[in-house]
Structures are given as C-alpha cells and as structure tokens.
Amino acid sequence: MSLISNLKPGGRHGVPSSESRDPIGYLVAGLNRLAQTDLLDKVRLRKPTEQVVFSVTRTGFKTMTNASRTFSRAGKKGQPGARPTAAASSGVFDLTPGEDEQMLVDVVTEFSDEVVRPAAAEADKACAAPDDLLKASLEIGLPILGLPEELGGVSEERSAMAGTLVAEALAKGDMGLAIAALAPGSVATAIGLWGTDAQQQTYLPAFSAEDGTVPAAALALNEPTVLFDVLSPSTTATKSGDGYVLNGTKSLVARGDHAELFVVGASLDGKPVLFLVESSTEGLTIEGDPAMGVRAASMTKLNLDNVTVPADAVLGTTDGSTYTECVRLSRLAWCALAVGTAQAVLDYVTPYVKEREAFGEPIAHRQSVAFMVANIAIELQGMRLLTYRAASRAAAGKDFSREVALARKACTDKGMQIGLDGVQLLGGHGFVKEHPVERWYRDLRAIGIMEGTVLV
Amino acid sequence: MAINLEVPKKHRALVDQAHQVAMNMLRPISRKYDIAEHEYPKELDMLAAMIDGLSESGASEGAGATGVRRDGDDKDKSVKNGANLASVTSVAEMCWGDTGLLLSMPRQGLGNSAIASVANDEQLERFKGTWASMAITEPHFGSDSAAIHTTAVLDGDHYVINGEKIFVTSGERSDCIVVWATLDKSLGRAAIKSFVVEKGTEGVKVERLEEKLGIRASDTAVITFTNARVPKENLLGSPEINVEQGFAGAMATFDNTRPLVAAMAVGCARASLDLTRDLLKAAGIEIDYDKPAILQHAAAAKFLQLESDWEAGRLLTLQAAWMADNRKPNSLEASMAKAKAGRVGSDVTLSCVELCASIGYSEEELLEKWARDSKILDIFEGTQQIQQLIVARRVLGLSSAELK
Numbered sequence: 001m002s003l004i005s006n007l008k009p010g011g012r013h014g015v016p017s018s019e020s021r022d023p024i025g026y027l028v029a030g031l032n033r034l035a036q037t038d039l040l041d042k043v044r045l046r047k048p049t050e051q052v053v054f055s056v057t058r059t060g061f062k063t064m065t066n067a068s069r070t071f072s073r074a075g076k077k078g079q080p081g082a083r084p085t086a087a088a089s090s091g092v093f094d095l096t097p098g099e100d101e102q103m104l105v106d107v108v109t110e111f112s113d114e115v116v117r118p119a120a121a122e123a124d125k126a127c128a129a130p131d132d133l134l135k136a137s138l139e140i141g142l143p144i145l146g147l148p149e150e151l152g153g154v155s156e157e158r159s160a161m162a163g164t165l166v167a168e169a170l171a172k173g174d175m176g177l178a179i180a181a182l183a184p185g186s187v188a189t190a191i192g193l194w195g196t197d198a199q200q201q202t203y204l205p206a207f208s209a210e211d212g213t214v215p216a217a218a219l220a221l222n223e224p225t226v227l228f229d230v231l232s233p234s235t236t237a238t239k240s241g242d243g244y245v246l247n248g249t250k251s252l253v254a255r256g257d258h259a260e261l262f263v264v265g266a267s268l269d270g271k272p273v274l275f276l277v278e279s280s281t282e283g284l285t286i287e288g289d290p291a292m293g294v295r296a297a298s299m300t301k302l303n304l305d306n307v308t309v310p311a312d313a314v315l316g317t318t319d320g321s322t323y324t325e326c327v328r329l330s331r332l333a334w335c336a337l338a339v340g341t342a343q344a345v346l347d348y349v350t351p352y353v354k355e356r357e358a359f360g361e362p363i364a365h366r367q368s369v370a371f372m373v374a375n376i377a378i379e380l381q382g383m384r385l386l387t388y389r390a391a392s393r394a395a396a397g398k399d400f401s402r403e404v405a406l407a408r409k410a411c412t413d414k415g416m417q418i419g420l421d422g423v424q425l426l427g428g429h430g431f432v433k434e435h436p437v438e439r440w441y442r443d444l445r446a447i448g449i450m451e452g453t454v455l456v
Numbered sequence: 457m458a459i460n461l462e463v464p465k466k467h468r469a470l471v472d473q474a475h476q477v478a479m480n481m482l483r484p485i486s487r488k489y490d491i492a493e494h495e496y497p498k499e500l501d502m503l504a505a506m507i508d509g510l511s512e513s514g515a516s517e518g519a520g521a522t523g524v525r526r527d528g529d530d531k532d533k534s535v536k537n538g539a540n541l542a543s544v545t546s547v548a549e550m551c552w553g554d555t556g557l558l559l560s561m562p563r564q565g566l567g568n569s570a571i572a573s574v575a576n577d578e579q580l581e582r583f584k585g586t587w588a589s590m591a592i593t594e595p596h597f598g599s600d601s602a603a604i605h606t607t608a609v610l611d612g613d614h615y616v617i618n619g620e621k622i623f624v625t626s627g628e629r630s631d632c633i634v635v636w637a638t639l640d641k642s643l644g645r646a647a648i649k650s651f652v653v654e655k656g657t658e659g660v661k662v663e664r665l666e667e668k669l670g671i672r673a674s675d676t677a678v679i680t681f682t683n684a685r686v687p688k689e690n691l692l693g694s695p696e697i698n699v700e701q702g703f704a705g706a707m708a709t710f711d712n713t714r715p716l717v718a719a720m721a722v723g724c725a726r727a728s729l730d731l732t733r734d735l736l737k738a739a740g741i742e743i744d745y746d747k748p749a750i751l752q753h754a755a756a757a758k759f760l761q762l763e764s765d766w767e768a769g770r771l772l773t774l775q776a777a778w779m780a781d782n783r784k785p786n787s788l789e790a791s792m793a794k795a796k797a798g799r800v801g802s803d804v805t806l807s808c809v810e811l812c813a814s815i816g817y818s819e820e821e822l823l824e825k826w827a828r829d830s831k832i833l834d835i836f837e838g839t840q841q842i843q844q845l846i847v848a849r850r851v852l853g854l855s856s857a858e859l860k
Contacts (some may be wrong), residue, residue, distance in 0.1 A: 087458065091465030094535045095779055098458045161459055229751050326748060344853075354852060362858075370848035370859050371841075377851045378792045378844075382768030385775060389461035389767075396460075405745035409764035 015392060027084060029115025065286050065302075069215060069260045071443065075201025077312055082200065084148040084158045084192065086397030095388070101162045107140055108169040116173025116181075117289075123296035124439055129180035129255075135212055137181035142166070143207045143214050146456065147187030151200055152208030160329065160394035163189070163456030164336040165389060171340025172347075175443040176296030178337055179454055183254040183297070186333070186455040187217035187263050190274070190326060194316035199276065203261060215260035219330065220250035220302050230265070230272075230327055230451040231320075235304060237266040244268070244281075244314075246275060246307040254453050256286045256300030263315060264304065265323060265452065272323040274315040283307035293442030297453075326455065328401060331408045332394060332453040335387040338411035338447045342380045345422035345440050353425055372421050379414035386410050391456065413450030419444035421441040457828060459506045464537040467545055473544040477503065478553025486554040489673035490825050494665050496629065504562040509587075518754055538781035540712070544719035544773050551723030552730075556673030558671035560722065562818045565626050565635035566638075566837075569716065570709045571651060574693045581688075583652060589630035591621035591679060599842045601636065606681065608637035611760040612684040615651060617659075620678070623836070627677025628662050631655055635681065638695060646699045650709075652690040659684035670828030711790045713837050718793040721833040722770045722803030726809035728826045729763060735812050755811055762804045765775055765841035769797035787848040798834035805830040 009029070010017035021029065075081075097105060123129050146163055147153020155162065170178035174351055184211040191199055206215050221230055235248025247268050253259070262277045262284075277284070286299040316322025353364040353373060363369045390403035419441040423430035430437045463471060479502055489497050508535065531706055550558040558564075567588025575583065577682040597603040606619025624848070632654045640647040653660060659682040733743065741753050749757040772793040779786035805827040809816035816823040835838050849859050 008824070089460055089462075091462075092460060092535055093462065093464045093537050093541060093774065094458060094460050095775060095778060096459070096535060101459075151820035227751060229748060231746060288829075324790065327746065345792050350852060353853075364854060365858050365860075367845070367848075367859070370852060371844045373851055374600065374795075374844045377847055378796050379768075380773075381789075381792055382765075382772055382796055385771035386764070386768055389771060390460050392459045392461060401745045403767075406764040407768045409749065409760050410768055412762075413761065430832065 012426070023220040026285050042109045044380070057140075063257065063286055064258070065281075065284040066258050066260055069206075069278075070280060071202050071206065071261070071278060072232060073198070073202050074205075075196070075198035077196065077198040079197040080111050081192070081195045081197045082148060084146075084155060085112065087159075087161065087392075087395040089392075089396045095385075096162075096166040097165060100260045101165055103144075104162055104276060104441065105165045105169050108166050109172070111136065111140055112169050112173030116177050120174035120177060120282065120296065120436065120439065122435065123151060123174070123177055123342065125295075127290050127295045128298050129177050129296050130392070133177065134181060138212055138214050142181055142402045143185040143188050145185055147204065150386045151192055151204050153188075158397065160332065160456045161388075164332060164391035167333050167336035167454065167456060168343070168384075168387075171337040172344045173340075173357070175337050175341045175440075175446070176294040176298060178340070179254050179294055179297035182333070182454045183259075184214060184217045186219050186330075186453070189455055190219060190263055191276075194274070194322050194326075195328075197432070198312060203276070216255045216258040217263075218253045218256055218258070218259040218302075219263045219452040219455060220253040220328075221265040221327065222250060222252045222300070222450065223329070224251040228451075231324065233265045233272055235256045235264065235266040235273070237268040237275060239268075243310040246309060248304050250302040250455070251274075251289055252291060252299045252450065253286075253289070253302045254297040254299060256302050257288075257298065262302065263428065264302070264333060265326075268314075268318055271320040273318050274323055274326060275309055276309060276313045276315050277304075277309055281309065283308055292445055293439065293447050294450075305378055309368065317419060327451060328404050329394065330452050330455045332387065332390055332400075332404050333408045333456045334447050334450055335383070335390070335404070335411040335433070339380065339384045339387055340417040341443055342376070342383060342415050342418040343441050344371070345418050345437065346376050346380055348435075348437060349376070349422055349425045351456075356426075369425065372425060376418050376421055379410070383407070383410045383414055393433060394456075407447065415444045415447050461774065463545055463774075464541065467537065468762040471545050471549055471668045474549035475552070477506075478550050482550065482553030484561075484815075486557070486822060487555075487819070487825070488675075489556065491672075493667060493672040494675060497536050497557060497733045500557065500560055500562060504564075507561075508563070511821035515707075519816060524701075525713055536781045537778070540715065540777040540780040541774065544715050544777040546771070547716055548723035548726070548773075552727045553723075554673065555720055555724045555826075555833070556671035557623055558723075559671055560629065562629070562844050563587045565630055566713055567630065567632070567652075568810075569713045570634045571652065573709045574650070576693075577818070579689070579692065583632070586632055587626070587630045588632050588634050588652065589624050589626040589677075591624045591627070591633050591635045593623040594620060595622055599839055600825065602637055603649055604638050604649065604696060605641075606635065606637040607641070608639055608649065608651060608686075608691075610688065611685070614663035614690055615688055615691065616682045617651065617653065617684045620663075620680045623666070623676055623680045624677045624679050627679050628665060628675045633660070633679065634692070639695075642653045643697055643699065647697050648693065650692045651686050652692065653681070653684060653686050657684050657686065669831055670825070671832055705786075710713045711787050712780060714790040714794040714843075715773050715780070715786075717833055717837040718773040718776070718790075718797035719832060721797040722766070722773055724826055724830050724833065725766050725797075728805045728823055729766060731821065731823060732759065732808040732811055732816075750781065758807060758811065760802075762807055765796075765800045769793070771798040772796050788847060791838070791843040791846040791850075794838060795840055795847060796845065798840050798843070801830040802835050 009015045010019045015337040111137040119130055119133050146159050189194050235242045237246050260279045264275045264277050283305045287304045289299045328444050354362050356363050363437055386407035388406045390400045393400035393403055422437040423441050426437055462654045470630050565588050567590040570716050607616050608615040632652050635651050635653050638647045661677040661680050741761055742754050743756050776786050776789040776793040809827045
C-alpha cells in the first residue's frame with residue numbers, strides 16, 4: 001500500500017491529488033529518480049553542470065527564536081494603560097494633510113527615495129533588510145510614531161492618518177523594506193492602543209530607546225490555511241493554571257528570526273484574542289517562510305508548541321473586539337502600502353512609455369498604452385481616497401469597519417491590476433529584474449492575503 | 457487642516473433635504489414618467505418653486521446645477537466647502553430619486569451651469585431665473601466638439617445663427633438654449649463660442665424629441681436654427697478669437713459639469729445598491745465587512761466589489777468638487793471622477809439586476825430602469841473614452857497632436 005501511494009504523483013510538488021501516472025509517466029518519474037542520484041556522477045556519466053550559484057530560499061533553516069532580551073516587569077497590573085485621544089475633526093471636507101503630518105511625510109519620503117528604493121533590489125534577493133537601513137528607520141522615529149507622548153512617543157493624538165501617510169511614503173520606496181521597518185512600531189502601537197499600564201511600562205520603554213536597541217517585534221496573525229479566516233485562528237489558547245498555553249503555527253511573520261516580542265493571535269474559548277509572547281518563551285521555533293513578494297521583510301513561520309504565557313499576556317479584551325480592531329487597523333496599513341507601491345508603478349511607467357519607441361513613435365502615443373496608464377492613475381487615486389477616508393475615520397475614533405473593507409477590496413483588486421499592467425507596459429523588459437516592476441507585481445499580490453504584520 | 461472625507465457638517469442638512477425630496481417627490485412618479493416619455497412632469501414645477509424658495513431663504517447652498525463659478529476672495533486661505541461640493545452631494549441625492557427627473561428640473565439645466573461658469577456679471581443678472589438647456593452635439597459629431605458646423609455671423613447688433621443641434625436635454629421645455637457655434641470655421645477651436653438663444657426667437661425650431669433607452673422623463677430634442685438672430689450681448693465670455701487660448705474658455709464649462717454628471721452616476725448607482733442590499737438581506741444574505749470576501753456568499757462578495765468601486769467613484773467626485781471650491785485646477789480630477797463614476801454606474805446597476813434575477817429585470821422593481829438610466833452617464837458630457845484620453849494626456853504630459 002505504501003509503495004503504491006509512494007508512486008502516486010498527487011499531493012506533492014504542486015500536483016493535485018486527482019492526477020495519476022500512465023506507463024510513460026512511470027518511466028519519466030524513474031528517469032528523474034536516476035538523474036537525482038550521485039551514482040551518475042561517480043561513474044562520470046553526467047555532464048558537468050553549472051552549480052546553482054546562489055539561492056536564498058532560506059527554506060532549510062529552522063531555529064530557536066531570538067532569545068537575547070528579557071523585558072523587566074514594571075507598571076500596575078490590570079490597570080488600564082494610557083490611551084491616545086481621538087483626533088479632533090473640524091467637520092470640513094479636506095484632503096490636505098495637517099502640518100505635522102506633512103512634515104513627517106516629507107522626512108519619510110526623503111528616506112524612502114534616498115535609502116529605501118536604492119536598497120530594494122538587493123534586499124529582495126537577500127530576503128533581508130540591511131542593518132543600516134533599519135537603524136536609520138529608528139532614527140526617524142518609526143517605532144514610536146503611533147505612541148502618545150506620555151508613552152515615549154511623538155503623537156499628541158490618535159495617529160492612524162499619519163501612520164497611513166508614512167506607510168504609503170515608505171512603500172513607494174519598497175513594500176518589503178517598508179514592512180521590515182514598520183513591523184516593530186506596529187507592535188508598539190498595538191500596546192499603546194490596548195495594553196494595560198503594566199504591559200505599557202514593561203515593553204514600551206524599549207521601543208523609545210534612543211541608542212539603536214529598539215527590539216524587532218512582530219504582529220503574527222496569518223496562518224498556513226487554505227481559505228484562511230483571520231477572525232477564526234486555528235492557533236489555540238487554553239487556560240492552564242494562572243496563564244494560558246498556546247499551540248499552533250503562524251505564517252508570514254515579518255522578521256520573526258530577529259523579533260524579541262510577538263503579538264500572536266489565538267482562539268480562546270472560541271473568540272480571537274491577542275497574546276504578547278516574548279521570544280525567550282519556551283516552545284517557540286522559527287522557520288524561514290519566504291514568499292512570492294515582500295521578501296525584504298524576512299518572512300518566517302512561528303511554531304508554538306505548548307507555549308506557556310502568564311495571565312497578563314492577553315493584550316486587550318478577550319471578547320474578540322480588540323482582535324477585530326487590530327485586524328481592521330492592520331488592513332488599513334496594507335492598503336496604505338498598496339497605494340505607495342502602486343504610485344511607484346505609475347511613476348515608473350509614465351516616463352518609460354514616453355521614451356520607449358515602436359513603429360516609429362513613443363508607445364505612449366497609442367491609446368491602448370495611454371489608456372492603461374490613465375486607468376492606473378484613476379484607480380490609484382480611488383484606492384488612495386478610500387484608504388484616507390478609512391484612516392481619517394479611525395483617527396477620529398469613528399467606526400471604520402465598512403470603509404476599511406471597501407478600501408481593502410479596491411487595493412487588492414485594483415492594486416494587483418496596476419502591478420500586472422506595470423509589467424505589461426514594459427513587455428519583456430518588465431519580466432526581468434533589470435526593472436523593478438516585476439518586484440512590485442509580486443509585492444502587490446500580498447494585499448488582500450496578508451493580515452496583521454503592520455498596523456497604523 | 458486635517459484629512460477628512462466625510463460630507464461636511466454644514467452640508468448635511470442640505471443633503472438630508474435633497475434625500476427627502478428624492479424619496480417623497482421623485483420616487484413616487486419615477487415609473488410614471490419612464491412609461492409616459494415626453495409627457496411634462498408637472499409635479500416638478502411645484503418642486504422647482506420650493507427649491508427657489510429655499511435658495512432665497514439661504515437654507516440651501518447651490519442645490520442642482522447652479523453656482524460653479526470661481527471668483528471670490530483670494531486672500532482667504534482657509535479650506536472651503538462651497539457650492540461645488542454642495543451641488544455634487546445634492547445632485548447625487550436627487551439622482552438616487554430619479555436621474556431623468558433631476559435632468560428635467562426647471563431652471564437647473566446644463567445650460568444654467570454654462571451660464572454660471574462663464575457669463576459676466578451683467579449676463580448673470582439678465583439670465584437669472586431662466587431655464588437654459590445646452591446644445592453642443594450635431595448630427596455629424598459627438599465627442600469631437602471642435603468639428604462644429606453651426607455658424608454665428610455678426611450682423612450689426614446681432615449674431616445670425618445657422619445649424620442643427622441634436623441631443624439637447626430639456627430642449628423643448630427650457631426657456632433658452634446655450635448654443636455652441638463657430639465664428640469662423642477656418643480658425644478652428646478658438647472660434648467656437650457659446651450663445652444664449654431665447655426660445656421665442658424666429659428661426660429656432662424644435663424638430664422632434666428622441667425616444668431613448670433611459671432617462672425617459674427628460675426630453676431630448678433636435679433643434680434647428682435658421683437665420684436665428686441673437687443679440688450680440690448674448691455671447692458668453694469674450695467675443696475675441698484667441699488662437700493661443702484655443703478651446704480653453706468653452707471647455708472650462710466641462711471642468712464644472714463633469715463632476716455633476718459623475719455625481720448623477722453616483723446617485724443612480726446608490727439607488728441600485730441600497731435596494732439590492734435590502735433584497736439580498738431578505739434572501740438571507742448580509743454583507744460582512746470584516747470577514748474575507750472569498751469566505752462569504754458569492755453575491756455578498758460581488759456586492760462588496762460593487763460597493764468598493766462605487767465608493768471610489770463617489771470620493772473622486774467629491775475630490776473634484778472640493779478642488780473647484782478651493783480654486784485648484786481640477787480638469788484631471790474632474791475627468792477621473794467622470795470616468796470612474798461613469799463606468800461604475802453601469803457596472804453597479806447592471807450587476808444589481810443580475811443579483812436580483814428576474815426581480816431585477818422585471819418592471820416590478822426600478823432596478824431595470826436604473827440600469828437603463830445609468831448608461832447615458834458614461835456618454836454625455838464626455839464619454840468614458842474621452843475622459844481616459846484627457847487623463848492620459850494630463851498624466852503623460854502629451855498634447856492632442858501626440859496622443860490622438
């Protein structure tokens with residue numbers, strides 16, 4: 001039986017289980033086995049083949065989590081933490097960012113243009129963000145962007161709008177690097193929004209450290225499940241003594257191998273709940289989990305095997321409301337990333353189609369090409385306005401569940417279309433890595449799939 | 457200053473008012489005038505009187521197709537939510553009621569928009585309270601408005617107009633017609649001017665009314681001009697032929713009317729969305745905004761896509777109007793809004809018919825009517841393709857000679 005099932009091709013190598021082998025198929029499969037053995041080489045039958053030079057798939061690596069830091073306990077347990085106040089609204093329809101927001105966007109845009117974009121191709125290949133880039137991101141205050149002043153942050157009020165503008169500006173440089181740079185701040189923002197006094201006093205001082213020692217941290221909500229529903233995680237939390245035991249696997253966790261603090265989503269009594277898990281906790285292992293795109297964010301799988309956390313590891317409420325809020329704010333951040341990357345596509349194809357000539361004139365002079373560019377511009381602005389509306393409602397403390405859902409739909413569908421058209425407009429040149437459009441194509445597929453990871 | 461994309465506080469009363477009018481005045485007679493095409497909707501006279509009363513009292517701000525001018529105090533740098541924004545939000549509400557009837561509103565014609573946009577102060581005063589329709593299209597051209605054949609020749613104190621105009625909305629019911637004609641065909645676009653022609657003028661004749669796919673409550677006329685003499689003070693804007701400026705003067709009207717047509721598509725499509733949401737709910741399908749769309753019923757997932765596209769069209773429309781209110785050049789954004797809202801109008805209304813199956817297709821409900829009404833909104837005031845052309849030229853920085 002085992003021999004027969006071993007000969008069935010289905011279920012592995014991306015072959016659906018309905019497939020079966022015919023005699024030629026068996027022959028080919030046998031030849032393939034032969035080709036893989038060392039025997040051929042020993043008897044020198046194989047032509048010298050080129051060695052695969054460099055492949056950074058990282059699939060092989062499996063390790064313990066980064067266990068360098070212990071967070072010393074502080075603050076009052078169970079006491080509500082400080083909360084950012086809702087942004088005041090003048091009731092005037094306005095598309096102009098506030099002065100502070102504009103200043104911030106200017107700084108981040110400069111960083112994005114001069115540091116992020118030039119590092120993007122290499123980081124994509126290496127599946128890692130350069131250290132100096134991450135250090136520089138600390139200097140411009142990304143990790144504390146979403147924190148109120150009293151918690152060591154920079155904002156006077158709820159900063160979902162500023163966070164959205166910053167994510168957009170960073171992703172215009174590169175989405176993968178934007179995620180790598182924003183991941184720690186996302187965890188800090190979450191603790192600022194929902195943490196108890198004890199959680200805030202224990203964890204947040206590390207995020208406002210000025211000596212470059214801000215910890216990497218990850219908001220881990222994804223799971224490797226077909227038709228994944230983020231609101232019903234299969235990772236479980238069970239009450240045990242004073243605390244909880246967590247079991248499950250989280251996928252596509254940004255910079256998981258460096259993270260010193262995780263926020264993990266798990267089901268507790270049928271409700272989705274956020275848990276703070278320090279990387280030194282026993283039972284955590286990390287595997288490489290590189291994906292189609294956003295590779296600079298060093299995606300990993302986080303395995304939780306009987307991980308015991310204390311009772312006060314719960315972040316926010318246990319009725320699912322904090323978790324749902326977190327999912328919405330995270331989707332908002334992904335929308336902002338989509339807008340930034342889609343803008344990068346538009347900015348790139350615009351001069352290209354005006355310079356590239358075919359049949360004696362620039363291809364931009366043809367309506368089929370020009371209309372593609374027009375539609376990119378139209379849908380991009382639609383994505384942006386939908387995202388801004390959701391962000392401004394979130395900042396003002398209004399319900400934004402509908403608005404973020406509509407923004408996410410647009411950013412998923414139109415964002416992908418923009419990625420697709422970006423490659424198409426460059427033709428064969430768009431397919432090779434000499435141009436960044438193939439990376440943006442891979443990155444934009446993340447929207448609508450990714451949950452958690454970043455948050456505004 | 458802060459980013460905020462909600463309908464401004466100060467316009468909410470106006471929007472509510474327009475919504476009540478749409479619901480209680482337009483909806484009850486919506487089917488009646490769809491069936492009785494070319495019959496004058498006499499109920500609208502009462503409504504027009506009410507709207508005039510409201511504007512006199514200052515309770516409404518720019519409802520309908522009025523007030524799209526750009527003069528005012530330059531020194532005030534504060535962000536404005538003015539007549540343009542008020543107009544698009546209230547027009548959307550009225551079209552949620554009935555697009556054909558909105559287009560038939562006395563004294564709210566597209567010609568009124570043209571007058572409001574380009575007339576001088578004296579003309580504004582003189583044409584106050586008139587009902588003006590707009591006559592651009594001719595039998596041999598549609599989008600290519602530079603191809604105008606209708607001529608205007610100065611003869612003493614009058615221009616003499618000759619030509620044939622088609623697709624004149626409210627052409628029969630209006631008091632006057634804003635006619636586009638050329639002063640000198642050899643000088644191209646720059647010689648095209650608009651003229652306010654009173655209906656009683658000798659030589660002006662409504663030849664016939666079209667029978668249409670949708671917006672049947674609104675009359676669409678063919679009008680001929682045979683040696684029609686118009687006082688020369690009725691030329692809107694400058695009589696100079698400025699080859700440098702070209703078409704810009706006449707085209708400026710479109711920057712102001714395109715967001716209005718986009719708003720019509722937004723309003724019409726919302727009628728379909730609102731009813732479909734209701735009917736789906738009755739069929740046991742509710743839209744969940746948090747659950748991933750692929751995990752919901754296919755109808756709910758489709759609805760989410762439609763609503764997302766619709767909201768994008770709506771926000772682009774508000775953006776274009778907001779820019780006009782704040783004196784920012786908005787040709788690009790006006791065309792973006794019209795392109796997006798126009799195609800979304802069709803997609804939403806047609807998809808809602810499909811979602812509601814035979815209830816959607818039958819005359820039992822208004823869904824089939826909205827799916828017919830919406831089509832024109834992706835055509836008049838610049839087709840989908842013309843909007844894309846404008847957007848493409850602007851984004852790519854290409855001239856009309858380079859990108860044809």
